[in-house]
Amino acid sequence: MNDMQAFFDQGSDMMPWLVDIVMNLLVGLVIFFVGKFIASKVAKWCENRLLKSSVDKAVAGFASSILYALMFAGIALMALGQIGVETTSFIAILGAAGLAVGLALQGSLSNFASGVLIILLRPFRSGDFIDAGGQMGTVDRIELFHTYLKTPDNRVIIVPNSAVMNGSIVNFSRESTRRLDLVIGISYDADIRLAKQIMEEVVNADERILKDPACTIAVSELADSSVNFFLRPWVASGDYWAVRADLLEKIKYTFDERGVGIPYPQMDVHVHKQES
Template identity: 85%
Template sequence: MGEIDTLLDQGAEWMPLLTDIVINLAVGLVVFFVGKFIASKVSQWCEKRMLKASVDKAVAGFTSSILYALMFAGVILMALGQVGVQTTSFIAILGAAGLAVGLALQGSLSNFASGVLIILLRPFRSGEFIDAAGQMGTVDRIELFHTYLKTPDNRVIIIPNSSIMGSSIVNFSREATRRLDLVVGISYDADIRLAKQIMEDLVAADERILKAPECVIAVSELADSSVNFILRPWVNSADYWTVRADLLEQVKYAFDEKGVGIPYPQMDVHVHKQES
């Protein structure tokens, strides 16, 4: 009986401590999950507000990602403090661990730094069509470590930010106008003056083609099987692909109607009979 009484006395002494530990742990978990939920909602709300204020979609997404990361880190510290972990010492440990992790994750830190540079330097904006890191697409959003592009066939391309900043970036949408660079070949027996006049008439008739800068139409090469013209009209960037397709189609129809031949690669073979 004496041993049982001793165990009961010890259990009674430990019970308040265990109760406090369980309560603190439960409260810490509640703080963690509730705080995480609030951080997510606040970051989403801030992104929506920035979009309503006509802030660029890429900037809004990047800012909301940083805000969520900072709030989530604060929630973790609050939850640990509630559990009883000394956050001051924990922060010091995190600093030392962060240095080690930073050295191990240089690529991720490089992506983050590149993301900051993209936001600051603004080589492209959301909705612009670019060629970066060997990929082409419309910029959808910029996040902490990656940039999301959408291709014309609705594929999503996720590119590390460091790859974008470490390569050439071609922005097809930044300028209001673009030049079409077309090569049109005619056969050697076709009338060069007639072919040039046909292309000039087609360019003059298309209202989408700008009058200034002036369209350039000239012979560029006497190739193996054709006489090649360069056809370089200027259009609004939004009309680039439609004008390109329509102009090529109209050139083909007009050449067929006027009897201007469009050649295809061919080879002449001469056979010589050797007399015995």
């Protein structure tokens, strides 16, 4: 009987301590989840404000990602402190663990450093069509570790920032104009002067083709099966693909109407019969 009384007395003494632990745990969880929610909202609000201030979308996304990461780290430390974890010791432990994790995650750190370089050097902006990291697409946003590209068929390609910075970057949107490099082949029995005249007429009829620099049309090669012209008009970067498709189509139709042949690849085979 005395043992039971002692047990209940001990339990009653521990009750305030348990209640205190549970309350601190609940408050810590509230701080963590509410703080995380607020951090995401603040980061999104800052991104929208930067966009309204005409800041590039890629820069705004990168800045909001960094802000969210910093706020999340602070919230996590506050929650741990509320629970009762010694944050000073915890920070020291995190520092030692961070060194080990950093060595194990060199690729991720490289992606982060590359993301900072992309923002500082600005080889491309949001909305630019680029070829980088072995992928082609329109830049949607740049985050801490990855760059997001959208392809013309509406796929999203997530490219590591280190892959972008460690290779060649081709920015198709940086300049306002681009040159079309087309090769047009005609048959050997076709009239070269007529073919050149037709291409000049088609080019002059398209208002999207720039007059300066002038379009170049000239014979480039006497190939195995055809006489090849290079056709090099200049257009606005946004009109590149539309003008390319229209030129090829109009040239084909006009060649057919005016009797200029476009040959298939062919090979002449001569058979010699040897009499025995």
